[in-house]
Amino acid sequence: MNCTVIQRRLLAAERPEQPPAEIQNHLAQCPACRAWQRRLIQMERLIPQLSVPSSTAKELFLERLKAEGRKKKQNILVHPSAFLLPPFKKERALRKLSLAFTLAASLLVFAFAWWSWPRNPVAPPDLSRIEQAKLEHRLNNSLRVETVKERVLRLAQLADEIHGEARKLVDNSERLEQWSQFYTRIVSLHLIEQARQLPPEDRQTVLEKIALRLAEAESEATRLATQCQAAAPRSAAALHQIALASQKGERDLRTLLKG
Amino acid sequence: MASFDTSQDGLADEHRLIVAAQQGDRLAFAQLVERYWDRLYRWLYRLTRDQHTAEDLVQESFLKAFAGLKKFQAGTNFRAWLFCIAHNNYANQCRASAHRRQPLPEDVPDSQYGPLEEAISAELLQDLGRAIQRLPTEFRAALLLRVEEGLSFRQIAEVLDLTEETARWRVFKARQKLLSLLAPRREQRSEARSPRAEDKKQADF
Numbered sequence: 161m162n163c164t165v166i167q168r169r170l171l172a173a174e175r176p177e178q179p180p181a182e183i184q185n186h187l188a189q190c191p192a193c194r195a196w197q198r199r200l201i202q203m204e205r206l207i208p209q210l211s212v213p214s215s216t217a218k219e220l221f222l223e224r225l226k227a228e229g230r231k232k233k234q235n236i237l238v239h240p241s242a243f244l245l246p247p248f249k250k251e252r253a254l255r256k257l258s259l260a261f262t263l264a265a266s267l268l269v270f271a272f273a274w275w276s277w278p279r280n281p282v283a284p285p286d287l288s289r290i291e292q293a294k295l296e297h298r299l300n301n302s303l304r305v306e307t308v309k310e311r312v313l314r315l316a317q318l319a320d321e322i323h324g325e326a327r328k329l330v331d332n333s334e335r336l337e338q339w340s341q342f343y344t345r346i347v348s349l350h351l352i353e354q355a356r357q358l359p360p361e362d363r364q365t366v367l368e369k370i371a372l373r374l375a376e377a378e379s380e381a382t383r384l385a386t387q388c389q390a391a392a393p394r395s396a397a398a399l400h401q402i403a404l405a406s407q408k409g410e411r412d413l414r415t416l417l418k419g
Numbered sequence: 420m421a422s423f424d425t426s427q428d429g430l431a432d433e434h435r436l437i438v439a440a441q442q443g444d445r446l447a448f449a450q451l452v453e454r455y456w457d458r459l460y461r462w463l464y465r466l467t468r469d470q471h472t473a474e475d476l477v478q479e480s481f482l483k484a485f486a487g488l489k490k491f492q493a494g495t496n497f498r499a500w501l502f503c504i505a506h507n508n509y510a511n512q513c514r515a516s517a518h519r520r521q522p523l524p525e526d527v528p529d530s531q532y533g534p535l536e537e538a539i540s541a542e543l544l545q546d547l548g549r550a551i552q553r554l555p556t557e558f559r560a561a562l563l564l565r566v567e568e569g570l571s572f573r574q575i576a577e578v579l580d581l582t583e584e585t586a587r588w589r590v591f592k593a594r595q596k597l598l599s600l601l602a603p604r605r606e607q608r609s610e611a612r613s614p615r616a617e618d619k620k621q622a623d624f
Binding site for chain 1: 482565
C-alpha cells in the first residue's frame, strides 16, 4: 500500500489513533505517514477544546422542570390521604352506617381519583409553564441583541412564529389565550418600541415587510375567529385579540414609515 | 472530549432514570437533562453558530424527548435517540427559516486542559474554529458527533438518518477538508516562527 492509500484509510477510520495492523506496519516504516497521522490526531484532540458561549438556559429549564416535578409529587401524596377513614363509634347501627358511608365515600374518592389521575403524565398541558418560560427566554434573548435592526427582525420573527403556533391551538382555548396575550405583548409593546428606535434609513427596508406580515396575520386571525366563533367562542376571542394587535401594530409601523 | 460515564454502573443508572422518567417522574428527567444538556448545546451551537438558536433547539429537543419518552425503548442508546431528536429539530428549523449566523467567538482553550494543550497557541485554535465553521453543515455534524461525542459510524448514521457508509464518508470528507484548510496556515506560521526546515517538519500544523 502506498502513502496515499494509507492516508485515505486513516481519514476513513473510526479511530485513526488505533489503525488496523496493516496500516500500523506501514506507519512503523514511513515517517511521513506517521507525521500525517499525528497531525490528524492532534487536530481531532483540539476540537473539543474549542469554547462555546456560556448559557443560562439550562438552569432556567431545570428549575421549571423540577418545580413541576415537586408539584406532581405533592399531588401523589395528597391522593392516598383522601382514602384515610375517620374513626367510627361503638354502636352497632352507627358502625354499619359509618361503614356504609366510608364505603360510599371511598368509592367516590376512588372514582374521583380515577377520573383525575393523569392518564398520560407527559401530556402537553403539563408542560405549558415550561413553554411559557421558553417564550420568555426567547423574548429576552431577542431584546438583548446588539443592534436595533436585529432586535426588530427577531421580534417580528418571534411574533410570526407565535401567530403560526396559535393557529394550531383553536381546540385549546386556554393555551390559545396565553399565546395571544404573549403575541399582543410582543407586537404592541416590544416590536413597536424597538421600531421607533430604528434609524430612518433602515425603516423602509425593515418595517415595510413586517407591516405586510402583520396585515396578513390580522386577516388570517380574523378569518379563523369567524370560523370558530360558534364552536369555540373563547378561542375566537383570543384570535380577535391577535387580529387587533396585528392591526394596531401595522398601523403604528405605517405611521413610522410615513415619518 | 468531555468525560462521560459509559461504565456499566453509569448505564444502569441512566436506565433507571429513563424508566422513572417514562413513568412521569420529572425529577428523574431533570437528571437526564443535567447529563446531556451541555453536550447537545455544544453540538447545536457548532451547527447553528448562534447561541440563542442553539439554546432554543436544546430546550425544544428536551421537551420533545420528554413528550415522546414513552416511545423510547429503554435499553437502546438514549444519547443517540436524543441527538436524533435534536438533529430533526435543527433540520426543521433550517427548513422553516434561513437562520441568521453570527461569527464564532474567539476560540480559546479551556483552562482545564493540561500544560501541553495550554501551550498550543490561541491562534491555532482560532484557525481550527474558523475551519470548522467553513465545513458544510452535514460534514460538520458528522465529524463533531465522532470527535466530541465519540459516537461510532453506526450511531452517527442513526442520529443523522444515513447509512453507515455515508456517515463514514462524511467524517472522511470533513477530516480531509479540515486538514487542507489548516495546512496553508500551518506553513505560514511555521515560516514566521522558525525559518529552519527542521522546525517546519516538527510543527504539528
